[in-house]
Amino acid sequence: MSWLYLRKFTLIALGLVLMVFAGVSFFESRHLKEPVVLSRGVTQVKKLSAYFPGVKGTISDSNIYVLEGAKPGGTILILGGTHPEEPGSRLTTWILTENAVADQGRVFVINSANRSATTVTRLGGGYPPDFTIHTKWGEQKFRMGDRWSNPLDQWPDPEAYIHYPSRQELAYVDIRNLNRAFPGRANGTLTEKTCYALIQLIQKEKVDIVIDLHEAELQYPVISTIVAHEKGQNLAAMASMMISGTEGFSIGMEYSPPALHGLSHREIGDHTQAISLLLEAPEPFLDATRGRTDRRLLLEGKDEFVVKAGKHGLLFEKMDENGWPIEVRVGRHCSTILQILELWSEENPEKSVIVKGVPRYAEVIEKGIGNFLHDPAKADPKRVYYE
Amino acid sequence: MIITILYYVLTAYIAFLIVWNLLKRKKWQEEILYIIILMPFLLRLFRLK
Ligand SMILES: [Zn+2]
DSSP, X not given: OHHHHXXXXXXXXXHHHHHHHHHHHHHHHHHOOOEEEOOTTEEEEEEGGGTOGGGTTSTTOOEEEEEEOSEEEEEEEEXXXXXXXXXXXXXXXXXXXXXXXXXXXXXXXXXXXTTGGGGOOXXXXXXXXXXXXXXXXXXXXXXXXXXXXXXXXXXOOOSSEEOTTTOOEEOGGGGXXXXXXXXOOTTSOHHHHHHHHHHXXXXXXXXXXXEEEEEEOTTSSSOSEEEEOGGGHHHHHHHHHXXXXXXXSOOEEEEOOTTOOSOHHHHHHHHSSSEEEEEEEEOGGGOTTOSOOSHHHHHHOOOHHHHHHHHTTOOSSOOOTTOOOHHHHHHHHHHHHHHHHHHHHHHOGGGXXXXXXXXXXXXXXXXXXXXXXXXXXXXXXXXEEEO | OHXXXXXXXXXXXXXXXXXXXXXXXXXXXHHHHHHHHHHHHHHHHTTOO
């Protein structure tokens, strides 16, 4: 009898040791502080709750970096981290907030649109909790994040998710998906409240264009493309042509399906004055047939199993042994944003948004992302914010 | 909010049942199984994942 209990408690103790290790890792990744060294172009840092007090005091009260040019013009909002497990999206916003300067018009940048989702990784997925970008001054660590809000902030999920206000039934788990909860509602879930706050921001600041940054698996047909609301079709088509002709990579253009609800490219365009565009870059890490799911795959985008899937004709984007490194994905986003702004400004001179200091595709690949991240230890502490 | 609290109570109750069953098992393989099953319940209760 006593031997039986000794065995039981030894096994329980071993189980607890395992749980403590996992728990510490989860806790640290949820609370990892990611510094943003403000570019001299950032004129103001606001909170999302300034537009909707319903998110005040919640984990999703994100920072909003405002870059205001001396000359008045249009207003652009760039969303990173709608799906934090697509790191190319957040890293692009880091390059913007640490380097961009607006000469004309205003640029609003949110690095963690769904901040709750940045604090968790896929449950049972065995994902890395974080990843590191090498810089000249050392290393900068980022939270890995997930596609959905953290269940610690919004739980449980319902059996069926009925989207508000369309009443369309979506996958139950997508009740925590920021890109399935637009336009949101003031008395809804945390994810819906976050969407509602973003809509308030877009309306109050009279945003002209919203660009939502994403990455997609290669087995998904919506990839390497600009998904455009009707209002932005000409702009997206022109950008797609210009990029394919001048930037050294090609990007397609797709129409936002009118009957698919909750997505930023649909609902922001429908419920506000803004043109809504969504950019997709290829991320092999997200492919179901990938091999080892580690930091290397996340950053280098190389995977022999995804290459093999390509040989069987299962992919919607090319994939070879060079993979899709993070610099290529972030570079695509940077150039696409710049082309959209340039074309918009040409067509709408009084609503121009002129931005400098942002590297283009070729430059990001040549110099690496770390080259555009600044050392928080050497910066004026008043100019360092944390995500 | 009330539903969330109820789910935490439910999680605690199931965690208690798992521990109870674990103590009653005779085979070590089953004990290990119960310990593995218990972990996600505890991680949620301690608000770690
Ligand atoms: Zn996405």
